[in-house]
Amino acid sequence: MLELDVAIKLKETHQKITQVMQLKIDEYGLTFGHLRLMMLIDMFPNASQKQLAEKMRFTQGAMSMVVKKLLNLSMLEQVAQESDMRHKRLIITDKGRAMIDEYTDHINKKYKDMFIGFSSEELYEIYDYLTRINDNLGRIISSND
Numbered sequence: 762m763l764e765l766d767v768a769i770k771l772k773e774t775h776q777k778i779t780q781v782m783q784l785k786i787d788e789y790g791l792t793f794g795h796l797r798l799m800m801l802i803d804m805f806p807n808a809s810q811k812q813l814a815e816k817m818r819f820t821q822g823a824m825s826m827v828v829k830k831l832l833n834l835s836m837l838e839q840v841a842q843e844s845d846m847r848h849k850r851l852i853i854t855d856k857g858r859a860m861i862d863e864y865t866d867h868i869n870k871k872y873k874d875m876f877i878g879f880s881s882e883e884l885y886e887i888y889d890y891l892t893r894i895n896d897n898l899g900r901i902i903s904s905n906d
Contacts, residue, residue: 771894778875785867789860790834794819798827799836799861802851810851836860 786796794817801813808816814824828851831837836857839849853861876884 781871781875782868785864789864791830791836794827795831795836796861796864798824799831799853799857802837802853803861806852807850809848813851831857 783793786793797817798813801808801816805813805816810824810828811821813819814821817824819827828837828839832839834856835854837851838854840852842848842850879887
């Protein structure tokens, strides 16, 4: 069945992209969860640790472990909020910022490398096809809720 073959190819592609991403993350001794938390802190600098845990679908215990590792690696620091000294805000350190910037630059280059030999028209076609696939998957997920 052709649909199955295409779905398998998409899964293989996803796995290879994940491997490319993980190779860079490994250099920092981090996991995707660590990186994702740092990116969320960057996007939502005023979010509480509890709110971040909810966004990541982490338990409070799992979140504490991830935060502790990033604190130990000096990627994050905790700063007391002036309005309530009992609550600590997570802040990305200069070292953490440098890692995020380096990782982003690296991955953007890999994305460009991934599409070497494709014309702009071909990339637009792939984009349109993947958008349609994702729309169909969204409908499948919605119909199961």
